[in-house]
């Protein structure tokens with residue numbers, strides 16, 4: 001094949017059929033679960049005022065290094081950015097429209113981050129997620145986490161670990177940050193140069209370093225859980241007790257800090273053990289009780305998660321679960337009569353809700369049967385000159401062993417419904 005003139009941009013890719021139908025099935029399955037749990041779908045713009053995303057934290061990589069930002073053609077031009085995630089957009093929408101709380105929404109769609117692409121890390125990737133705004137009841141935290149957990153289970157994934165932490169809130173986090181900063185500064189000479197820079201911007205993010213030379217310092221660092229206020233500790237205990245009640249297993253991960261700055265109290269991540277550790281986070285989330293206010297809305301607690309569709313499918317591949325769904329085309333119509341019979345039969349089948357397709361270009365029986373085979377359809381409806389003359393159709397089983405049946409046009413739909 002000749003070199004193509006253009007390729008999809010770095011970090012993006014075309015999702016072609018049949019892989020795309022697997023993705024669609026995953027998103028549809030999530031939609032069903034989220035709606036059944038009382039979430040309505042929110043559809044937000046793909047780009048927003050850059051300021052919306054700056055609220056994710058001026059010291060996070062997502063904001064400082066990874067934003068796809070641009071100016072529009074207005075006068076004066078507006079500084080916009082492709083969304084790197086959806087929580088900020090949902091909070092912006094809440095502040096703008098002021099729906100009645102608790103506001104429970106789910107979403108799906110592409111996100112954009114200018115990252116160094118590698119397996120499981122792309123510049124355009126897809127998420128499904130939920131957010132609940134307007135309640136800080138720990139039961140909301142439990143419901144949110146359980147929804148994510150059950151979704152992985154429903155796909156057949158069995159090697160997912162739920163990591164859980166509490167990051168405290170405005171009443172106790174500052175004291176912890178002071179203690180952490182003092183400790184890290186005292187041990188700075190034993191940190192990597194990168195972590196020394198991170199320390200100046202945000203000591204919490206040092207805990208997220210995966211560099212070997214940082215691990216000894218991180219292992220002995222003070223932990224947020226030891227600094228939680230009574231109220232925050234009680235909230236965290238209630239979340240754990242709810243998870244215990246419904247039998248969702250978790251690991252307390254006291255150094256889990258997540259990559260975005262808005263988190264308060266409950267934070268969690270879902271790690272797929274079947275993927276290599278660098279890119280094994282298949283989802284994550286937590287509380288962000290100050291974000292709506294930071295976006296100009298009323299003080300409103302919130303919690304949610306986003307699950308990475310691309311990585312979930314990689315985890316499904318690694319575990320050998322959640323196969324590509326069966327082809328929607330159930331009958332491939334083969335017509336060698338050069339009449340309009342094939343067209344009419346396709347029409348008849350589709351009108352009855354049966355997936356049907358056919359070949360074009362007046363090809364031979366053999367060529368059309370080949371296309372039928374490739375289509376994945378379990379049945380072929382064959383129209384030759386004989387069938388045309390007698391007003392009948394030959395239905396042939398392409399995959400199983402129910403052989404061949406010659407039926408009248410009137411019996412066609414019933415015969416096919418019996419066979420598929």
Ligand code: HAM
Nearest residue numbers: 085087121122125281282283284285286304305306308
């Ligand atoms: P996040 O941890 O940045 O959180 O992303 C959630 C998930 O999206 C990750 O666990 C991962 O599966 C997937 N993901 C992130 N970046 C990439 C990438 N470059 N390529 C492929 N997959 C990726 C959030 O986005 C928060 N908005 C989650 C949340 C919702 N927190 C509260 N509500």
